[in-house]
Amino acid sequence: xxxxxxxxxxxxxxxxxxxxxxxxxxxxxxxxxxxxxxxxxxxxxxxxxxxxxxxxxxxxxxxxxxxxxxxxxxxxxxxxxxxxxxxxxxxxxxxxxxxxxxxxxxxxxxxxxxx
Amino acid sequence: xxxxxxxxxxxxxxxxxxxxxxxxxxxxxxxxxxxxxxxxxxxxxxxxxxxxxxxxxxxxxxxxxxxxxxxxxxxxxxxxxxxxxxxxxxxxxxxxxxxxxxxxxxxxxxxxxxxxxxx
Numbered sequence: 001x002x003x004x005x006x007x008x009x010x011x012x013x014x015x016x017x018x019x020x021x022x023x024x025x026x027x028x029x030x031x032x033x034x035x036x037x038x039x040x041x042x043x044x045x046x047x048x049x050x051x052x053x054x055x056x057x058x059x060x061x062x063x064x065x066x067x068x069x070x071x072x073x074x075x076x077x078x079x080x081x082x083x084x085x086x087x088x089x090x091x092x093x094x095x096x097x098x099x100x101x102x103x104x105x106x107x108x109x110x111x112x113x114x115x
Numbered sequence: 116x117x118x119x120x121x122x123x124x125x126x127x128x129x130x131x132x133x134x135x136x137x138x139x140x141x142x143x144x145x146x147x148x149x150x151x152x153x154x155x156x157x158x159x160x161x162x163x164x165x166x167x168x169x170x171x172x173x174x175x176x177x178x179x180x181x182x183x184x185x186x187x188x189x190x191x192x193x194x195x196x197x198x199x200x201x202x203x204x205x206x207x208x209x210x211x212x213x214x215x216x217x218x219x220x221x222x223x224x225x226x227x228x229x230x231x232x233x234x
Contacts, residue, residue, distance in 0.1 A: 004157070034222055043119075043205055043225035044158075089157065102173065103223065105157040 002027045002094055006106035013080055014114050021075040021109050023090035028068045030092045035064050035075050038087045038108065047088075048075070080113045087111070118142050119226040121206050127232045134193040136229050138206030140186075146209045147189040148223065149173075149181060151202040158205065164189055196233045204229045 003026045013019050023033070032051045036044040048057045048064040050073070056065040063076040073090055089108040118141030128134050138147060148163040150173075160173030162181040170181050178200060180192045193200055207223040 036225075041228075043227045044207075044223075046222040046224070049222050091158075102160055102163075103158075105159075107155060107157040 002030075002092060002104045004090060004092055004104050004106035006088075006090060006109050008109060009107065010110040010112070012112040012114055015080060015082060017080050018076065018078050019080055019111075021077070021088050021090075021111070023073040023075070023106055025071045025073075025092045025104075027094065028071055030068065030094045032093045033064075033066050033073050034091045034093070034103070035062075035073075036089045036091065038089060040086075044089065077111075082113045082115050085111055085113045119206060119208055119224060121204075121226040121229050123229060124227065125230045127234065128196055129234050130197055131195050134196050134231065134233075136191045136204055136206075136231070138189045138191070138226060140189075140208050142208060142210075142224070143186060144208040144210045144224075145186075146223075147183065148207040148209075149179075149189065149191045150205045150207065151175065151200075152205060152228075153202050161191065161204075196231075198233050200231065201233045202231060204231060 005024045030052055032049055034049045035047045037047050038044050048059055050057045050064055050066040061078040066073045087108040087110045089105055091103040091105045093103050120139045122137045146165055149161040150158040152158045159175045161175055161179050162173055164170045164183040182190045205228050206226040209223040210221045
């Protein structure tokens with residue numbers, strides 16, 4: 001059974017710092033890995049999707065990497081801003097025992113950027 | 116933002132009562148999903164649909180049923196609510212664009228959530 005772990009569960013950093021969020025997964029047979037952002041009381045917003053054949057994806061100040069063989073992904077946030085404060089979740093997509101694809105989510109890292 | 120609405124947004128009910136949550140989309144996406152989010156568990160898939168009248172179970176489907184009679188609507192029903200079903204429920208949609216060797220290249224878009232409390 002696929003398990004996705006995100007450590008730490010919470011992180012506080014001063015504004016302007018670069019930071020890295022970590023995600024690990026137990027089964028490397030994945031189709032893709034996705035990073036989402038969730039603001040308090042809101043739904044999830046997709047940030048980046050890395051296909052299994054890719055090593056990284058970039059969007060603005062965000063860069064996500066994928067090392068499928070080691071079961072790890074990182075989300076790098078450059079020059080952090082207070083507006084980056086949110087919970088960040090990673091999810092891997094794989095084929096289920098029933099032949100359908102599904103997302104398995106980690107429990108998230110709650111990020112606080114201190115002004 | 117993807118056109119996804121959920122209703123109601125908040126509901127308090129008593130154990131043993133039936134509850135139906137509605138997800139409505141305006142994107143004409145083929146796939147729709149119901150998740151629940153609980154502290155320490157992340158999001159877990161309850162049921163999903165891959166077309167009108169086509170549904171399948173997720174990892175936590177016991178005690179839930181779904182229906183999809185139109186492309187735009189996906190209903191989640193708790194036949195007899197229990198306190199363990201107190202949770203935040205999210206609907207999601209996707210178009211699931213597949214490319215050879217790369218899997219699904221389309222992400223899921225999430226609704227705002229429904230907070231359900233079962234007393």
